[in-house]
Amino acid sequence: MPAPVLHSEVARVLGEEIVGGVLPAGHVLSLAGIEERFSRSRTVVREAVRVLESLGLVVPKRRVGVTVQPSSAWSVLSPQVIAWRLASDAREEQLRSLTQLRRAVEPAAARAAALRVAAAGFDPDRIDALLAAAARLHELGLRGEGTGEEYIEADVAFHGLLLRASGNEMFAALESTIAEVLRGRARLGRNPEWPTRRALDLHLELARAIEEGLAEEAEAAARAIAGDVLREIGGE
CATH class of the missing domain: 1.10.10.10 (Winged helix-like DNA-binding domain superfamily/Winged helix DNA-binding domain)
Incomplete structure (x- = not known):
């Protein structure tokens, strides 16, 4: 070996x-x-x-x-440390704190992305990729594949695109951290096989709001997504 x-x-x-x-x-x-x-x-x-x-x-x-x-x-934002914490007896506390991080960061990233679109400072290909990821999540979720690898990776791709779309390098640097949160949540069996229609629709709403440069709507949708997850895991 x-x-x-x-x-x-x-x-x-x-x-x-x-x-x-x-x-x-x-x-x-x-x-x-x-x-x-x-x-x-x-x-x-x-x-x-x-x-x-x-x-x-x-x-x-x-x-x-x-x-x-x-x-x-500790380097608490390291994907390796996150993976170890999610595999330990501290998993619930770690999942809560990371979801709270998502709720703080993703609405700001969504708002920034929409403002970039409104100012014509956004790559159209990224808009298409974000819309495609949201549509794929919606499709897979409606088929009851919320625990499948394809759904999880589509979710990871969506949130990574969101952070990068903000144009903020600090938000973008959290991409691997958020990816580990999403994959770790799935490993813990916290992904529903049938995601709620609200969750699926919110991802579409978020992508469309960014596409249209609607900052308030994009921020609200992102906050609702993370807030729903936080409530599900008893974080508030």
Whole structure:
């Protein structure tokens, strides 16, 4: 088995334990202890620790060991950290906080995208792609395929296009984060097989409002989409 697979597995297990609270902040691990636990070489263990360190989960120090860091130090927007948190016992809290992030960001992105259209500063191809993604979601949802891979990826594509359409590089940088939220929600079985007609229609309304340069309508539709999801998971 190649070393990248070996170290990624060690990093995954330790990462999930850290973000899930099994290994609390301040806990100290030794390289020798990790080697023994996973039956891996020192080289593999060091690579795994480097991954965790790059994400702010641990700090290794000579003659001290590998110290687990508090959540305030974590790269919480990293798709990897999000995936680990969604796989841990902290999954519900993580899903709520990420959906709250969506509710804060996506309405602003939708408004910005519509304003760009109104100012003729938007690529028509992106409008077509956004409309196509919304139409595909609508079609698949009405067929009861809300838990299928095609529906999930259409949803990911739609929200990625929305963030990029804003023209704001900070919003666009959240694309992989939001994608992990949407895929993670599906992995947790929180996607309904039959999405509500309201949810499907709101995606179409959002895309059409952006196409027509209607900032208020686009913002309202995006807020309604994220707000409905937040209510579904008990986030408000």
